[in-house]
Amino acid sequence: MPEGPSLVILREALAPFVGRRVREVGGNTTRIDPQRLLGQPLTEVRTFGKQLLLAFPATVLRVHFLLFGSHRIDDPKPTPARLHLGFGTHALDLYGCSLRYIDTDLDAAYDWSVDVMADAWDPRAARRRLRARPDMLACDALLDQDLFAGVGNIIKNEVLFRIRVHPESRVGALPPRKLGDLVREARAYSFDFLAWKRDFVLARHWCVHNRQTCPRCHVPLHFVRHLGAARRRAFFCTRCQRLYR
Known part of the structure; x- marks a missing residue:
């Protein structure tokens, strides 16, 4: 299970994605509707503990990597991703993780x-x-x-x-x-x-x-x-x- 410091490193790696729009969505997730993110610009990347928080104008995608989750940036695995987000020339693929949308203010949702x-x-x-x-x-x-x-x-x-x-x-x-x-x-x-x-x-x-x-x-x-x-x-x-x- 990725611990808090590993999520900070991932947050830093995703900083260049901020401001880019989601041009492509995919993956085998059935817990969320990835189409909600299509065309949305990524406005902020935050972390809370072991959670990755991807903020968009209309919602926040919460990613929890559980015990065996992983991610790839611009380097997808041969196996299908739980969620694929294409940002034009860059892509984020998430595997073995829990996904859900947060539609409230993050400062109200989390005790930092x-x-x-x-x-x-x-x-x-x-x-x-x-x-x-x-x-x-x-x-x-x-x-x-x-x-x-x-x-x-x-x-x-x-x-x-x-x-x-x-x-x-x-x-x-x-x-x-x-x-x-x-x-x-x-x-x-x-x-x-x-x-x-x-x-x-x-x-x-x-x-x-x-x-x-x-x-x-x-x-x-x-x-x-x-x-x-x-x-x-x-x-x-x-x-x-x-x-x-």
Whole structure:
């Protein structure tokens, strides 16, 4: 699943499309009517968490890439796209994603303060929301898009390692300093992720995700295939990541 920083990179890649009109539509989607976009100019590209938002004068197309979605710019796959948008000499093809139209103002539809990549990100509000969920596991809290929009499984694993917190720790049991660390590093690591991905070196910087040995303790890492309510893969060190109950 693309995480928030990857969507920021896609948003930047689509910046040259702004101002161009949709000259061709296609794809096998049955959830939206692509003809609504034909002839419409793309006015803005935004992201919210893991969602791509393509704004047109009459509507906004929301794209969520789910677990296995992907996109191609000017380079379609041999297989049919979920949605094809041709902008004259350029094209965007979307695969394996969820599509829907948003016909309300985006600032009314989204709370930008929960997006870890947004200028409007509000760490104080994040701490308040976390304190209201004392029984939630730390691993689930980081993946909750109502708390940390844009954080995905890689960021979750790496943030918890950075702050030395076991993924099954209860949010309500975290000391105030650790709670602050979790909020701060959710955003900080997301921007590190963005910089590393732009330089094509992201995986080199993983400390625990898809790794076998703790770089701090030099002992085997613990791997759980389905952890927490989110049932996502977790990599962590039982020696240096403390379990708070």
